[in-house]
Amino acid sequence: MKISELAIASNVPAKTIRYYEQVGLLKPARRNDNGYRQYRIKDIDTLVFIRRCRELNIAIGDIKQLLDAQQNPNASCAFIDDMIAKQLNRIQQTQRELAILEKTLSALATSCANHKIEDCSILHHLKSN
Amino acid sequence: MKISELAIASNVPAKTIRYYEQVGLLKPARRNDNGYRQYRIKDIDTLVFIRRCRELNIAIGDIKQLLDAQQNPNASCAFIDDMIAKQLNRIQQTQRELAILEKTLSALATSCANHKIEDCSILHHLKSN
């Protein structure tokens, strides 16, 4: 399978696949005679796994750990627990911050259309709270 | 006023003030004989304004527009309206995405402590949804 085929199968851009290889998330692909990367079915699974993790906003470094972990079935998985918990905390914190942000912007978002800059209530509020 | 004094007065690191000048958010500061940047009281206001906008997650390019606008008091301020609305939409979209993310991670966050990798329910779910 060539990189573009893997890209379609995994729904990850070829460019991004090369990037994942570059940062060590994927092992360097085998090359065939012309130097093109050669992939296997298994690589689709890996990429889908990575993409799923990325959708959950798990950092590349953490995904690397998750992939490594799968090579040692007998190791403890406590750190995976921690990773997900940490992630959850981060998201909840962001949610709280966004809620405040939304409130502030909602208050700001009064219509200024047809007004002049010097009368703009939004600018006024931004300048002196 | 030297840059460190402005930094304290505006609560913006000196490093960041130089950065703002570099990207054109602040006009190049006047220099005194030794080459040090020389600031005025007015510059505190500008930086506080910038910081307030940044806290609302308004991009530097957009802040530049807001600052430019204040130079033309007679121009229309309709675009400011648009900018805030755009911002609000973005935040609300992010909030929706984070809500889904939180739900997914909450479902994942079952305790795996003391288990082995091969039994890890989190990994299991990440691998095949």
Add this chain to the structure above:
DNA sequence: TCTTGACCTTCCAGTGACTGTAAGCTTTAG
């Protein structure tokens, strides 16, 4: 006067996770 330390300057690199672009080789279709 000398020295020490704090502060200033510029410039370059790094962050995270890609994305864009350019130059050059290979393959494929007409």
Add this chain to the structure above:
DNA sequence: CTAAAGCTTACAGTCACTGGAAGGTCAAGA
């Protein structure tokens, strides 16, 4: 045979800073 598509690498750009190095300036204390 040629043109287009696809592959390769390498470097730059994104965003908003932040860190660090190398060197100039200044004020205070011995």
